[in-house]
Structure formats: C-alpha cells, structure tokens
Amino acid sequence: MIYIENNSNDPAYNLAFEEYVFNRTDYKEPVLLLWQNGPSVIVGKFQNTLEEINYDYIKEKGIKVIRRNTGGGAVYHDLGNLNYSFIIPDVESKVDFKTFTTPIVKALRSCGIDAEQTGRNDILADGKKFSGNAQQFSHNKLLHHGTLMFDVHTEDVAAALRVKPGKFKSKATKSVRSRVTNLKPLFAEQKGSENMTVLDFKELLLSWFTKEYDLKRVELTEKQLQDIDKLKKEKFDRKKWNFGRSPKADIVRGDFFRCGQVEFHFSISEHRISQVKITGDFFASRDVEELENMLKGISYDRDSLLEVLKKADLESYLGDVTAEELADVIV
Numbered sequence: 001m002i003y004i005e006n007n008s009n010d011p012a013y014n015l016a017f018e019e020y021v022f023n024r025t026d027y028k029e030p031v032l033l034l035w036q037n038g039p040s041v042i043v044g045k046f047q048n049t050l051e052e053i054n055y056d057y058i059k060e061k062g063i064k065v066i067r068r069n070t071g072g073g074a075v076y077h078d079l080g081n082l083n084y085s086f087i088i089p090d091v092e093s094k095v096d097f098k099t100f101t102t103p104i105v106k107a108l109r110s111c112g113i114d115a116e117q118t119g120r121n122d123i124l125a126d127g128k129k130f131s132g133n134a135q136q137f138s139h140n141k142l143l144h145h146g147t148l149m150f151d152v153h154t155e156d157v158a159a160a161l162r163v164k165p166g167k168f169k170s171k172a173t174k175s176v177r178s179r180v181t182n183l184k185p186l187f188a189e190q191k192g193s194e195n196m197t198v199l200d201f202k203e204l205l206l207s208w209f210t211k212e213y214d215l216k217r218v219e220l221t222e223k224q225l226q227d228i229d230k231l232k233k234e235k236f237d238r239k240k241w242n243f244g245r246s247p248k249a250d251i252v253r254g255d256f257f258r259c260g261q262v263e264f265h266f267s268i269s270e271h272r273i274s275q276v277k278i279t280g281d282f283f284a285s286r287d288v289e290e291l292e293n294m295l296k297g298i299s300y301d302r303d304s305l306l307e308v309l310k311k312a313d314l315e316s317y318l319g320d321v322t323a324e325e326l327a328d329v330i331v
Contacts (some may be wrong), residue, residue, distance in 0.1 A: 001213035002031045003206065004220060009079065011037040011066045012236035013228070019069060019235075020228045022087050022136070022143045027218075032209060033085040033145075034202055037077040040064040041160050044072045044134070046288060048263070048279040049243045054162045063160055067242045070134035070145065072121060073260070073281035076160050080151035080182070082202055088142040095283050095319070097121045097133050100144040104131065107208040112190045113183065120260065121146075121283070128181035137285045150198040151184040247277035251300075254280070255329045259319025264330055268300050278318075286316040302331040 006017050014035050021031060040063055043049050052074040053065060063076075077083070086100050101117040108115040108125070115125045123131035123146070133146035157180065183201065187193040196204075209215045220228075235241050247265040254263030260282040267275035276295045278288050291312055298304045309323035 001209065001215050002027055002029050002218050003209070003215045004031060004033055004218050006033060006035045009036055009038045010232075011040040011042060011064055011077065013232045014083075015042075015066060015068055015236050016228050016232035018085050018143070018145065020224065020231055021085075021220075022141065023138060024227070025224075027087070028089060029216075030089070030213075031085075031087040032213075032215065033083075033087070034205065035083050035085070036079055036081065036198070037083065038064070039076075039078045039156065040066055041074055041076055043067050043074040043242075044281050045069055046071055046245065046279050046284070047074060047281060048246050048265075050246045051279075052162060054160055057159050061156070061160070063156070065242055066236055067245075068134070070136045070143065071260075071281065071283040072132065072134040074161055075132055075147055076152070076157040077147070078152055078156065080149070080153065080184075080198055082148040082150055082198055082205075083145060084148060084205070085143065085145040088144070090140055091137075091142040092140075095135055095285055097135070097144075100135075100142075101131070101133055101146065103209070103212070104146070104148070106212075107205055108183075110208060111187070111193070111204065113186050125181060125183065125186055128179045130181050130183055135283060135285075148201075149180060149182050150201050151182050154180060154182070245277065245279060247275075247279070249275075249277070253330045257282075257319075257321040257325060259283070259321045262318055262321065262326070264326075266300065271300055273298055273300055280318075282318045284317055284319070286313065288317050291317045300331070302327050305330055 004021060008014055014037055018033060041053050043052050045068060049065060058065060098117050101123055105115045105117055105123060113125055115123055118124050121133040122129045130149040131146050136143040187196045249265035250268045251266040252263060261280040262282055263279045265277040266273055273295055276292045278292055294308050294312055298308055306323055306327045309326055314321055
C-alpha cells in the first residue's frame, strides 16, 4: 500500500488533491491518504447545498462549504477530525463499505476501542457514531473515504447542519440521526493514551497500516502539486460547483428510502417533464444525470414514470429502492 502525505488544512485543496490522485495517477497498489480540513461543511455530490446548511451560522463563523465527489450526506469538519481515503485499482462498480471500513475498525480495536461498522456507512463505538463513509467509482477504480471524529467541536456539528423537519414524511428519518461521539475520550480511558492528540492518532494509524500493509511513502512532483492547485481553483473554489445543485422547480417530491433521502425537482411544461434534478444523500455507482435525462420529456403521470423507472438500473443510480416506491412518492 502507498501513502501520500498531504498536510494542507484547506478543504478545497484537499478534495482537489484526493480527486487528482484518484483520477490522474496510475498506481498499481492501493493508496492511503490521511488529511484534515479546517472548519467546513462538506456536502454530498447530489445534495441541495442550501437545504443542508445553516447559512447564517456558517457565514458568521467563516465556515467553508465545499461539495465533494461522492454521495451521502453533509458533514462538518474541523481540525479535531481526521479524514482517510483509500484509492483502490481494478475493482468492480459495486458499493461495498464493510470491506474498506474493516481496516479502520481493526486498527481501533487493536487500541482497545470497541468499534463496529453498522448501518449503511457508519462506524460506531459504544453505540455512538464517530465515522461516516462514502464511495465513488471511475474507470475500474474505487475511492472510499471517511471521517474519524477525534476531538471535533460537536456544538458546531449541530449548529452548522440544518435538519429539514417535515420535509420527508417517513419517520425513519429520525433513526439515521445517530448520536455522535469523539474518539478522544475513549482513548483517554486506555492506559498510555490519556493525553493523545489528533496528530498522535494520525501517527498511530500510520504505524498500524505500515505494520499490516507494508506502507510505502510516495511524494507527488512539483508539477503534480501545481496541477492540484489548478484543479482547486477551477472546481472546488467555485460557487457553481459548491452550490450549483440548488434547483428551481415547479414540483418537489421526496422521501427517505432504504438507500437514503431522494428528492425529485421537476419543471413541467404542457404536462411533460421539461427539467429534472435529483438530490439527496444516496450513493451512486453511475452518473445520476443519466437517470435525469431518461425522465426528461415524458408525461408527468404514474404510468409513464413507472415505465422509465422500471427500465433504469436504479441500484446503480440511487441504491436500494424500487420503481414502485419512487412512483408512489413522485405522483
């Protein structure tokens, strides 16, 4: 396994760094990245940013808002959080969280932390969430990344993210708002780890991966670092990328399904769908814009929607949801 150091705390740069290593390098071995962001909200690829954030609080506190390349929900980052990324070559396009959360769970258990992977994409300790995970596939490669809350300001987690009560009729929405915890107090219970910092935690993980996976350190070239900075400026610094999936619509329909929140934003002209945007915290292994294009131009009625949705590979676009379940909500 290869490890590439990145000591930046700029979330836009860090996501550009990750994207560059994922899309524009050709390592034959798995790659590990460990990185930290300054205070920021990182929204999922398919989310409507303005619906996920407490804009006034974020503006007052100077918290950055950046969209990532993976699905899932919005998360709050600060320097008390450690992010990890695995970039894996030669894999099939199938969402599989457990395979890639297992090394993190094993590393923590080796330190006496009772960690376990649960739900869609979370890692818990003592029944409380400290890690959320997401994935992206491209050209037979997988990006799996996750958060590790070590000493995060939990009051900012609650204040920066906006819950949408009543937006979705399903009571199951409440069940995914897991209680969160930091790892620091759990390590403080372990002998010899009472004063551990997040940087100590990072070194602990590096030592574990070096022992278990023969970790080799690789440095990017100056030209590669310049290309990353260019990608940051052209994509992750731009409002269009970070806020652009905030559609205007005549009709909005959504709910919480097994795959997560899914919301359809329709513009209707002469009883046909003229525009559609799909937002939510679902995970996709194919580009959801393909599904949006399938829906454009059809009649806005249940039969027409069902016909298209049944032909679509919904598992790849949205995850575990049926055409009938979507149609029941949309019309």
